[in-house]
Amino acid sequence: MITLLLLIPIIGSLLIIPIQEDSIKSQLKMKTIAISTSLLNLFISIFLWLEFDSSTTQYQFVYEFDHLSFCHFNLGVDGISLFFVLLTTFITPIAIISNYTNITKNLKYFLISFLILETLQLALFVVLDLLLFYIFFESVLPILFIVIIVYGSGEFRYRSANLFFLYTLFGSLFMLLAILQIYSYTGSTDFQLISLFEISLDSQKILWLSFFLAFAIKTPLWPFTGWLYRAHADSPLAGSIILAATILKFATYGYIRVLINFLPDASNYFGPLVQTIAIVTLIFASLATIVQQDTKTLIAYSSIAHMSIVILGLFSNNIQGIEGAILLALAHGFVSPALFICVGGVIYDRTGTRVIKYIKGLATYMPIFTILFFIFTLCNTGIPLSLNFLGEQLSLIGIWEINPIISALGATGIVLSACYSIFLYNRISYGVYSPNMNSISLLDISRREFVILISLLIPTILLGIFPNVILDSIHVTISSLIYTY
Template identity: 45%
Template structure:
């Protein structure tokens, strides 16, 4: 009965039910039922996450839907879950995109179909845990568990010959970075005797200890975003991953680092955040400018979007470490927006790859003549990617720029360079793929998007448009949590 009284517990348990049922009761040969059942489980999970949104009270900064279970009482370790305004929408984003990933993969896996859908259900379970667990040790466990299904998705169902190398590169880069964070967690437990976040928020660390712990957490979280110079694994992982793998990697996994900064670095180590601010600003500006310039010289469509993600994540870290209410609000909105827009862009590229078996830019031209519906969606998401007014990214970047204006005009001016560069590569890509003369030398047969692809792109575009024209529906749930966080920073 406790489970049914708390929708958070329901969305945690549904993927596990799906995993158990797939393993025990569904045959590998029954591929149609595998897909239908997986879609049903992820759809129910998404619907219950919307129930969380409806029931979530926007008038308090306290955690809601809290449940606590003893894990190792002798060692003072408890498993605690709960939601605040920051984590609520990351859970909704995760369940929404996993559901779409099942639809995206409807015709994709030709082998190990059961294992493929099991990987996505396990990934959904781990992501929900990451965003709702309130203990830094359990956060680390699920933070690292996410690597396992993603490693399998890239390494087994990747699209090209370098998929094994890309999978190991992704796994090792992120795992090694997280070892530093594990060392910090062990040190915190030795120092305070607990890893419960709700207790640690009301404890003070000495200044030198804060600096050391912040650096250790930084390595673990910066690799996940990824920040320059920890970004090497990202373009290769995207290039080799299947379409659904790229969607969930860009849509949710890149947000784990930003969420970790908000959840742990800012409230636990406020002095260190102020101390290291100049370094973060420098790395973020390098990421924005370097990411944009590198995007302009790519020839692989997936790598173009991958490098543009590095640039957008630079804006996210600028907003987080501006330590202003507007900046942090903007960083959360931009992370949600990027999760939707980058997912849509990778899906659009996946559509082209499914039809023409190539992602090399020079082969595409004039698709508006033969794929007009595809080009309409591609144009919308390209403009959303450059933060066109009326789209979700515009709200996120605007709030970040307002936050930067409150602390440094020079920082604001330099970050605007990234806005101009992002417009350059997005318009260049859109023009190169959609317009001009049709390249009949390489392709003879053309097909516009199917009904299934239309539904997926419509869901993503509607959400992007909704967040762009009515951000208040999101910000009202987030505001109190951010105000509480900023107050804690400057107490």
């Protein structure tokens, strides 16, 4: 079943390749194939979830390919990776549909890029080999680099793409060295074999720092935040959605799968350092968010702030914190793309600008959009009945048990989040209608945009009311992880 998840997007890409991009009809055919392929993958991943046995810590749906001497694929899913797989298959069709009408030039390569990205992301979450983990961790870089340059907007997109590529590549080089060192210790890069091998604390410290640098850049944590807001600002809408929803979760998954799982002693030793960096990142990103004038840059900075709370939960050394971090990571994967769709899709498509001072009085002309935007803004602040609320509360409760001061400082993120989120909403939704938009005919959201936003809102609210849908599936795996930790 896992192999189907990886192969279906590739099959969809192969079906798109022969189609000539010479008419509206052929473009419609390509879009239909891409969306149908991604939706089929979503249904398969839901079936995988329904068949998942949450009472065991063992990897499930395991598949091994060892017919070639130079290639040994070992795939499987456990409670940690299951929901990251679901998030990836859920977000991909939304990303493709979000640019349904915007991309008309080189459409074929745009659709193929995102289908291949889906396969590469899924492969990262299901591989059970550390070297393959590194390969797929890096494999998304060239595709996103090309997507930002070819389909992005803004005169600085070349610089943004270069920063994204170089930052991530730089950190990952240290991860590769650490993987080679682990191989020299254990003679294998298989997850299960590495977990059985005891590594001395001194060696764990060096390995931990190498992995942490790669994951800190991908999160991103201060002082490596410079690439993210630029990449978001200059990438196409679909690129921002994928980047916020799933690419940033590579680091979240890596912290759990590699650092806490394989290097528990070093993770415990460096816990105070990570908590300090996360607090600095949270306060820096939140204050930077308040003063931003570009809507996509503002949402990008808010992503950094929320991911800082995820880090606090992950390194809380208890079940509540880690489970809360996973919930918040998933909630961020729903709400942040929705906000990007609102500001970088709906508003930008109608006004042609992302500068906040040029956008005012939208509530008068776009009432339905304003209501949905207000709900997502509240979810971004972590109001009750949203998945963000549960994720933030559990993460902060978890860190409270080991360091109340860090937890109190982390809670300031909730207040600051309310400041910049409501401040943004108030500025663009109310007030005197901007004279800069006198020549623009503002229409309320279309049916396509409404479906996309509702699709993101439903899981945010339903999972916020019924979080045990997730917690029951991950509890046994996280409990086993904490026992090792």
